[in-house]
Amino acid sequence: DAKTTQPPSMDCAEGRAANLPCNHSTISGNEYVYWYRQIHSQGPQYIIHGLKNNETNEMASLIITEDRKSSTLILPHATLRDTAVYYCIVSSTQGGSEKLVFGKGTKLTVNP
Amino acid sequence: NAGVTQTPKFQVLKTGQSMTLQCAQDMNHEYMSWYRQDPGMGLRLIHYSVGAGITDQGEVPNGYNVSRSTTEDFPLRLLSAAPSQTSVYFCASSLGSGRAGELFFGEGSRLTVL
Numbered sequence: 551d552a553k554t555t556q557p558p559s560m561d562c563a564e565g566r567a568a569n570l571p572c573n574h575s576t577i578s579g580n581e582y583v584y585w586y587r588q589i590h591s592q593g594p595q596y597i598i599h600g601l602k603n604n605e606t607n608e609m610a611s612l613i614i615t616e617d618r619k620s621s622t623l624i625l626p627h628a629t630l631r632d633t634a635v636y637y638c639i640v641s642s643t644q645g646g647s648e649k650l651v652f653g654k655g656t657k658l659t660v661n662p
Numbered sequence: 663n664a665g666v667t668q669t670p671k672f673q674v675l676k677t678g679q680s681m682t683l684q685c686a687q688d689m690n691h692e693y694m695s696w697y698r699q700d701p702g703m704g705l706r707l708i709h710y711s712v713g714a715g716i717t718d719q720g721e722v723p724n725g726y727n728v729s730r731s732t733t734e735d736f737p738l739r740l741l742s743a744a745p746s747q748t749s750v751y752f753c754a755s756s757l758g759s760g761r762a763g764e765l766f767f768g769e770g771s772r773l774t775v776l
Contacts, residue, residue, distance in 0.1 A: 584763050591751050593666075593767030594705065637704070643765050651753060652697075652705040 553577070554638045556656045558597050562632075564662050568625040572638030575619045576631070578639060582649065585623045588636040594637065597623065626658045664688050668753050668768035675775045676745045683738040683771050685753030691766070692758035694736035698722065698749040699770075705752065711736055712758065743775045 558598040574583065600603055600621075602651040605612045611624040614636045625632055629660040637655040687694065695710035697720075707720030711730040725747060727739040736755075740747060750772050754765040758763045 580762060588763075591770070593754075593769050594765070595767070596764050599763060604720075639763075650707075650765065654704050 553640045553651065554653060555617070556636075556638050556653070557656065559657045561659050561660070562625075562628045564660055565627055568632065568644050568658055568660065570623040570625075570636050570638075570658060571620065571646060572622070572639045573620045574638070577618050577640050581640045582642070583612065583618075583621045584588060584639040584641060585610070585612065586637045586639065586652070587632075589631075589634040590636070597636075628658075630660050630662060632655040632658065633657060635659045666753055666755055666766050666768035668751075668771050670771060671769065673774070674770050675740075675773065677744060677775060679743050681740050681743065681752055683740075683753075683773070685736045685768060686734050687753075687755040687766070688734065689755065689757075689766065690733060691755035692733070693725065693756040693762050693765075694725070695720070695731065695753065695754050695765075696728065696736070696738045696748075697752045699752060700749050708738065708751075711740075740773075743773075745772065745775045748775045749773060 554615050582599050582601050585597040586594045588594040597609050600612045614621045635655040637652050641650050666687045692713050696708040697705040699705050710730040712716045714733050716759045717728050746756045750770045752770050753768045756762050
């Protein structure tokens with residue numbers, strides 16, 4: 551059973567904010583929301599994760615709704631290099647790889 | 663730090679041959695794992711390890727063996743290669759201890775089985 555639902559593809563103009571949505575309506579209390587991205591042919595790259603508070607780091611911001619049933623990854627000023635597949639994953643941090651299930655993600659295309 | 667290093671980057675095998683994909687990390691990570699990625703699909707977990715001497719099966723373990731004799735190394739062995747094992751293989755590691763979900767991935771090993 552898929553724990554997350556993401557749109558298969560999105561487009562964004564270079565320099566604009568990219569807002570990638572993720573639905574996780576069955577998330578449980580001890581599960582975090584993780585975001586990864588995979589640039590073509592490379593290994594996936596960890597971006598950010600959060601439990602219920604909004605999080606920000608040098609790469610992106612993560613906004614989680616109050617009911618925790620959905621979240622949005624924000625790339626504030628998208629560049630061409632941000633073109634990638636973005637994966638939203640819910641998992642308990644008590645587990646490692648065995649708890650992270652990578653679905654098909656959202657293919658984000660940043661256009662010049 | 664080199665991070666997670668995978669070798670070889672490319673390999674062509676004939677059906678029935680065996681080989682080992684190497685994975686090494688220099689970050690003293692407890693967790694290590696192997697994934698495969700087929701065209702148009704997400705990553706699928708093959709095997710994982712939560713520490714030296716401990717391994718366990720993931721979603722698609724058949725046809726693969728692993729061992730973890732040191733913290734740094736986590737080789738993946740294909741016992742008798744089959745065309746269905748043509749794929750891109752990724753090794754990953756993480757700290758564990760509450761940060762197990764922050765995976766660092768290698769650049770991948772592209773395997774073709776003829």
